[in-house]
Amino acid sequence: MIEVVENKKQLKEFIDFPHELYKNDPCYVPELYIGQKELLWKADNHPFFDHSDMRLFLAKRDNKVVGRIAAILNNNHIEYTRQPEGFFGFFDCENQQVTANALLNEAAKWLKGYQLKNIIGPVNQSTNNTCGLLVEGFNTPPVVMMPYNAPYYSELLENWGLQKKTDLLAYExxxxxxxxxxxxxxxxxxxxxxxxxxxxxxxxxxxxxxxxxxxxxxxxxxxxxxxxxxxxxxxxxxxxxxxxxxxxxxxxxxxxxxxxxxxxxxxxxxxxxxxxxxxxxxxxxxxxxxxxxxxxxxxxxxxxxxxxxxxxxxxxxxxxxxxxxxxxxxxxxxxxxxxxxxxxxxxxxxxxxxxxxxxxxxxxxxxxxxxx
Known part of the structure; x- marks a missing residue:
């Protein structure tokens, strides 16, 4: 079942889900709750919401969260690039294709409602924020403001039909x-x-x-x-x-x-x-x-x-x-x-x-x- 995040209880579930998903992963680093809440909750007046919007979704099974995603309408990006494209971000999911498909379908459906023709991600609001899916280098924790995910994520996204747009590199x-x-x-x-x-x-x-x-x-x-x-x-x-x-x-x-x-x-x-x-x-x-x-x-x-x-x-x-x-x-x-x-x-x-x-x-x- 897919739920739209509409209240603070659901927002807390959205923010906290990765902690449960990665509780046994020694490389996982929890994001600061206060920072995530400010980014995601429109009522907290983050400047992103001055010009754009996003919709948060939870996937649940037996009342337990098994996935999450944000569909992101960045109007400044559309105006600047002149491209009818939206983003998906804050994606975390159990290793089940049906769950990933349900989340991605819901994000795409919301973006299509704004006549957008392309979906890009993972991008959390814009490329000025955390973005990209880790595909190489799973053996060490991420550094500050860089993403982390399980290796199976790439298979979930590619099976849904997403294709590589570009790679981002990190040097040590x-x-x-x-x-x-x-x-x-x-x-x-x-x-x-x-x-x-x-x-x-x-x-x-x-x-x-x-x-x-x-x-x-x-x-x-x-x-x-x-x-x-x-x-x-x-x-x-x-x-x-x-x-x-x-x-x-x-x-x-x-x-x-x-x-x-x-x-x-x-x-x-x-x-x-x-x-x-x-x-x-x-x-x-x-x-x-x-x-x-x-x-x-x-x-x-x-x-x-x-x-x-x-x-x-x-x-x-x-x-x-x-x-x-x-x-x-x-x-x-x-x-x-x-x-x-x-x-x-x-x-x-x-x-x-x-x-x-x-x-x-x-x-x-x-x-x-x-x-x-």
């Missing part, structure tokens, strides 16, 4: 492997950029509001040709920046600047999933908040989650400098490795920049599509 960079010639040449490369009037510096947290506004301009321009990208609204970017500021170390927020204009940036955040993996059902209270506060500085992994350079300044080595600066700044901390994610499989320039510092491709995520 260990501290030991970065003592390469490329990283050792970082100072020379930075000097060469400075001779062109380009300065590499840390984000100024004392002027965070203005820094965020400048970074948003680069973000919405640098990604404009990426698959499925849609610019973040001012309110959406503010919410993201506010969340990141709580865990951002300025040593791992680096910008490239020319004549006072930010032309590129990279943001690395500590992998708080190392802490959340020990939080039952993603609850901060009563003890989760203390785990976050006291263990944050002991995290060993950094996720480089955003990196963008304006098109006219690419091929100057800025990307490698941004990565290299973050990695060098990790010296003297507990950080022993970084994940650079996600990267489009065809973004050869960025992927090459990571490979230059001995990045190793170790996880692969897939976005699917199907005509409806």
């Amino acid at each position: 960079v260990s501290k030991d492997s970065t003592q390469s010639k490329a990283l050792n040449l970082l100072d020379r490369l930075i000097s060469r950029l400075e001779s062109k009037g380009i300065v590499i510096r840390s984000i100024n947290t004392k002027d965070f509001k203005n820094e965020v506004a400048k970074i948003r301009e680069v973000y919405n321009t640098a990604w404009d040709k990426n698959l499925g990208f849609v610019p973040m609204t001012e309110n959406e970017f503010k919410v993201t920046a506010k969340e990141l500021k709580m865990i951002l170390d300025p040593r791992f927020g680096i910008v490239a600047e020319k004549e006072g204009k930010i032309i590129g940036f990279a943001i690395g955040i500590p992998d708080i999933n190392e802490i959340q993996i020990d939080m039952p059902k993603g609850r901060l209270f009563p003890t989760g908040i203390f785990k976050l506060l006291f263990r944050k500085n002991k995290v060993s992994t950094l996720r480089v989650m955003m990196l963008g350079v304006l098109e006219e300044y690419r091929k100057l080595g800025i990307e490698a400098c941004l990565y290299g600066k973050i990695i060098r700044n990790a010296e003297g901390t507990n950080i022993t490795k970084a994940e650079c994610s996600w990267m489009l499989e065809h973004n050869y320039l960025m992927n090459h920049a990571i490979e230059q510092i001995n990045g190793r491709l170790y996880k692969r995520y897939r976005i699917y599509e199907k005509a409806i």
